[in-house]
Amino acid sequence: xxxxxxxxxxxxxxxxxxxxxxxxxxxxxxxxxxxxxxxxxxxxxxxxxxxxxxxxxxxxxxxxxxxxxxxxxxxxxxxxxxxxxxxxxxxxxxxxxxxxxxxxxxxxxxxxxxxxxxxxxxxxxxxxxxxxxxxxxxxxxxxxxxxxxxxxxxxxxxxxxxxxxxxxxxxxxxxxxxxxxxxxxxxxxxxxxxxxxxxxxxxxxxxxxxxxxxxxxxxxxxxxxxxxxxxxxxxxxxxxxxxxxxxxxxxxxxxxxxxxxxxxxxxxxxxxxxxxxxxxxxxxxxxxxxxxxxxxxxxxxxxxxxxxxxxxxxxxxxxxx
Amino acid sequence: xxxxxxxxxxxxxxxxxxxxxxxxxxxxxxxxxxxxxxxxxxxxxxxxxxxxxxxxxxxxxxxxxxxxxxxxxxxxxxxxxxxxxxxxxxxxxxxxxxxxxxxxxxxxxxxxxxxxxxxxxxxxxxxxxxxxxxxxxxxxxxxxxxxxxxxxxxxxxxxxxxxxxxxxxxxxxxxxxxxxxxxxxxxxxxxxxxxxxxxxxxxxxxxxxxxxxxxxxxxxxxxxxxxxxxxxxxxxxxxxxxxxxxxxxxxxxxxxxxxxxxxxxxxxxxxxxxxxxxxxxxxxxxxxxxxxxxxxxxxxxxxxxxxxxxxxxxxxxxxxx
Numbered sequence: 001x002x003x004x005x006x007x008x009x010x011x012x013x014x015x016x017x018x019x020x021x022x023x024x025x026x027x028x029x030x031x032x033x034x035x036x037x038x039x040x041x042x043x044x045x046x047x048x049x050x051x052x053x054x055x056x057x058x059x060x061x062x063x064x065x066x067x068x069x070x071x072x073x074x075x076x077x078x079x080x081x082x083x084x085x086x087x088x089x090x091x092x093x094x095x096x097x098x099x100x101x102x103x104x105x106x107x108x109x110x111x112x113x114x115x116x117x118x119x120x121x122x123x124x125x126x127x128x129x130x131x132x133x134x135x136x137x138x139x140x141x142x143x144x145x146x147x148x149x150x151x152x153x154x155x156x157x158x159x160x161x162x163x164x165x166x167x168x169x170x171x172x173x174x175x176x177x178x179x180x181x182x183x184x185x186x187x188x189x190x191x192x193x194x195x196x197x198x199x200x201x202x203x204x205x206x207x208x209x210x211x212x213x214x215x216x217x218x219x220x221x222x223x224x225x226x227x228x229x230x231x232x233x234x235x236x237x238x239x240x241x242x243x244x245x246x247x248x249x250x251x252x253x254x255x256x257x258x259x260x261x262x263x264x265x266x267x268x269x270x271x272x273x274x275x276x277x278x279x280x281x282x283x284x285x286x287x288x289x290x291x292x293x294x295x296x297x298x299x300x301x302x303x304x305x306x307x308x309x310x311x312x313x314x315x316x317x318x319x320x321x
Numbered sequence: 322x323x324x325x326x327x328x329x330x331x332x333x334x335x336x337x338x339x340x341x342x343x344x345x346x347x348x349x350x351x352x353x354x355x356x357x358x359x360x361x362x363x364x365x366x367x368x369x370x371x372x373x374x375x376x377x378x379x380x381x382x383x384x385x386x387x388x389x390x391x392x393x394x395x396x397x398x399x400x401x402x403x404x405x406x407x408x409x410x411x412x413x414x415x416x417x418x419x420x421x422x423x424x425x426x427x428x429x430x431x432x433x434x435x436x437x438x439x440x441x442x443x444x445x446x447x448x449x450x451x452x453x454x455x456x457x458x459x460x461x462x463x464x465x466x467x468x469x470x471x472x473x474x475x476x477x478x479x480x481x482x483x484x485x486x487x488x489x490x491x492x493x494x495x496x497x498x499x500x501x502x503x504x505x506x507x508x509x510x511x512x513x514x515x516x517x518x519x520x521x522x523x524x525x526x527x528x529x530x531x532x533x534x535x536x537x538x539x540x541x542x543x544x545x546x547x548x549x550x551x552x553x554x555x556x557x558x559x560x561x562x563x564x565x566x567x568x569x570x571x572x573x574x575x576x577x578x579x580x581x582x583x584x585x586x587x588x589x590x591x592x593x594x595x596x597x598x599x600x601x602x603x604x605x606x607x608x609x610x611x612x613x614x615x616x617x618x619x620x621x622x623x624x625x626x627x628x629x630x631x632x633x634x635x636x637x638x639x640x641x642x
Contacts, residue, residue: 135480149579151477151484158472158581159456160617168611169575171492181611254490258470258579260479290489290502296481 006069008062010055011315013116014038014075016090019051022311023058023068026319028127030308032061044093044102052106070110071103072317074119074310079161083113110321116140116310118155118164120267120302121148122320123313129265129303136261138302139166139248141270144180145188145195151259167192172251191248193223193269199240200226211236227273241276249284256289256297263298267309271301327390329383331376332636334437335359335396337411340372343632344379344389347640349448351629353382365414365423373427391431392424393638395440395631400482404434431642437461437631439476439485441588441623442469443641444634450586450624457582459623460487460569462591465501466509466516472580488513493572512569514544514590520561521547532557548594562597570605577610577618584619588630592622 008031012021015038022033036054041047059065077088083100085091100111114122121138124130130138134153140146145167149156156163167188168181176185177198189195200213200221212234216225229237252264264285270277282299289297304312329352333342336359343354357375362368380386398409404421406412421432435443442459445451451459455474461467466488470477477484488509489502497506498519510516521534521542533555537546550558573585585606591598603620610618625633 133480135484151472151479152475154473156472156580159454159583160581162613163456163472163579163581165578165581165611165613169492169578170609171490171572171575174495183609183611251492254492254575255579257486257490258484258576259477260481260484260486262480288491288504290486290504292483292486 006067008059008068009315009318010058010068010071011311011313011318012051012055012071012073013119013310013314014073014091016076020311021051021054021058022308022315023062024312024315028304028312030311032058033311034058039092042092044097044099047093048099048102048106051103055107065107065109068109070112070318070321071107072119072122072314072321073099073103073111073113074116074314074317075099075113076115078113078115078118080112080114080118080155080157081161083111085113110318112317112321113314114155114157114317115146115164116313117146118148118157119313119317120146120304120309121150121155121265121313122316123304123309124265124267124302125150125153126316126319127304127312129300130263133262135259136263136265137166137252137255137259138265138267139252140268141192141266142268143192143194145186145192149259150261156259166251166255169251169254171254172247187248187251191244191251191270196223196226196240196244196270197221199243200237203236203240209236213237223270224272227276230273230276238276241273242280245277245280246284246287249281249286250288252281252285252297252299253288256285256293260293261297263300265300265302267302267304274301327388329380329389330636330639331379331389331392332632332634332639333372333376333392333394334440334631334635335394335412337397341632342372342375342379343629343636344383345633345636349625349633351632353379354632355379360413363413365418365420368414369420369423369427372424376428386428386430389430391433391639391642392428393440393443393635393642394420394424394432394434395437395635395638396420396434397436399434399436399439401433401435401439401476401478402482404432406434431639433638433642434635435476435478435638436467436485437634438467439469439478440634440638441467441625441630442471442476442586442634443637444625444630445586445588445623446471446474447637447640448625448633450621451584454583456580457584457586458487458573458576458580459586459588460573461589462513462587463589464513464515466507466513470580471582477580487572487576490572490575492575493568508569508572512565512572512591517544517547517561517565517591518542520564521558524557524561530557534558544591545593548597551594551597559597562594563601566598566601567605567608570602570607571609573602573606573620574609577606577614581614582618584621586621586623588623588625595622
């Protein structure tokens with residue numbers, strides 16, 4: 001069969017609890033998808049066998065594996081060069097796991113993997129807001145802050161495969177908040193969904209300013225609560241987004257000085273806040289940029305449907321195989 | 322004549338006062354060099370004619386232009402993509418100048434140009450400390466702070482050709498010193514030769530600590546004076562280098578999070594301070610890195626002879642033509 005007849009790819013997004021997979025065409029349509037459990041598979045060999053069964057079932061909906069070009073995976077702590085998962089804290093398999101090789105041997109198709117944020121960047125370049133762009137930075141704003149950097153049309157993997165940890169740049173707030181990584185002042189500690197809730201709680205705790213956020217249980221405030229309050233005109237909540245956006249924008253200015261991207265693509269739960277987030281990000285960015293770049297770097301939201309984005313991102317890797 | 326017999330390249334380093342040029346072999350030997358004035362050529366067309374004459378003379382020493390593969394130029398505000406100089410404040414030609422095209426038309430050989438720091442990075446990769454490396458960051462510590470970033474074996478030029486302005490990242494010192502670019506807190510305002518002298522003067526001005534630097538005229542202290550005093554054991558001077566190195570190292574940690582380089586290559590006048598500079602840079606870096614990279618990123622000095630480095634860097638561009 002000619003390679004040109006392999007018109008589909010399969011994307012697998014491995015999370016701590018479940019693994020989502022889907023078969024995707026060249027235009028970014030997810031034609032079929034399914035889910036298997038990750039957390040119940042302490043033995044990675046059994047996980048691979050179950051994953052292979054699920055992949056074959058999916059492929060049957062597009063006339064079988066013979067129509068599939070390859071498999072892309074987005075995984076925590078994924079190393080693109082080695083096809084490995086390395087010391088992923090939220091997965092059942094410890095140490096270094098040769099996941100790509102295991103799956104290739106089981107299923108007989110080429111497999112590529114990378115971490116979630118890099119996969120998201122490739123997805124955006126293949127099907128989304130970064131189509132046609134060769135230089136952009138994807139920032140994922142979820143529970144944590146991740147990044148996927150594209151330079152000259154290629155993801156920046158770096159010497160060891162772990163490049164693009166912009167959520168763990170620490171110059172943005174010297175001696176700042178403690179981060180999950182054990183250091184202080186990481187961008188992630190401020191501009192993630194968790195960071196937004198933390199900023200709101202800090203204001204509630206250290207001031208007696210009036211805000212509808214005080215009606216909520218203090219320790220259960222989420223970034224969505226803050227966004228809802230801000231949309232309803234709550235001044236404290238609006239200030240939380242201004243603070244967050246300005247800080248993210250200022251940090252982005254330094255990233256622009258590094259790779260001079262055409263655009264910054266924002267992705268993840270926090271982007272649901274829309275202009276509440278985007279406007280202060282643009283302000284913070286343009287206030288901190290060298291004159292050379294002022295008002296020239298686009299800030300755009302991801303254009304991938306959120307429910308499909310992880311599968312699309314992973315699948316996009318497979319077109320390059 | 323077969324292309325394989327074109328065994329030489331010519332490098333041209335254009336400065337505000339003079340332009341240095343040399344003919345270079347594949348092993349990085351500068352076989353002959355010469356100089357023409359830049360500042361006396363208000364008319365760029367006349368400059369190009371004089372430059373072409375100088376290039377032909379140099380080429381005659383290796384059996385003529387037929388043996389030369391191409392010409393590489395390192396120029397202030399050089400744009401690699403467009404082959405232009407754009408609004409260079411220290412050159413006699415204003416606006417956007419199509420320098421590469423002008424020289425190609427005059428001399429009939431391919432010409433590439435980029436800014437000085439990118440040229441230095443290519444030179445280091447071709448002939449120097451970064452031979453065999455595909456991912457590294459070159460930081461030039463002279464009057465200003467420049468950078469040339471290599472990812473996957475290619476210089477990062479970015480969307481517009483102006484990437485790699487790490488001297489103008491500003492997160493490192495919020496609301497810090499005024500920089501020549503008009504903003505505050507740029508890395509360049511602290512870790513350049515000028516920044517080192519400024520730090521020393523600040524200590525003299527704001528404390529009454531004893532130091533041999535007080536024997537010098539206050540407003541004429543240079544980074545070399547500070548290095549000499551530090552070498553002789555002067556505690557204030559040593560502290561200036563510790564401050565400078567720690568700050569540079571902390572800034573580098575964020576750059577590592579971006580592109581995960583194998584090494585940081587330090588280049589320029591300030592590196593003459595040797596371990597006085599290198600040790601605090603390594604400390605600052607390793608104190609700020611994610612655990613993943615701690616003690617794994619090399620900090621090395623340029624291996625190009627300083628008098629040849631600018632020509633070598635420029636010439637290295639031409640091997641890629």
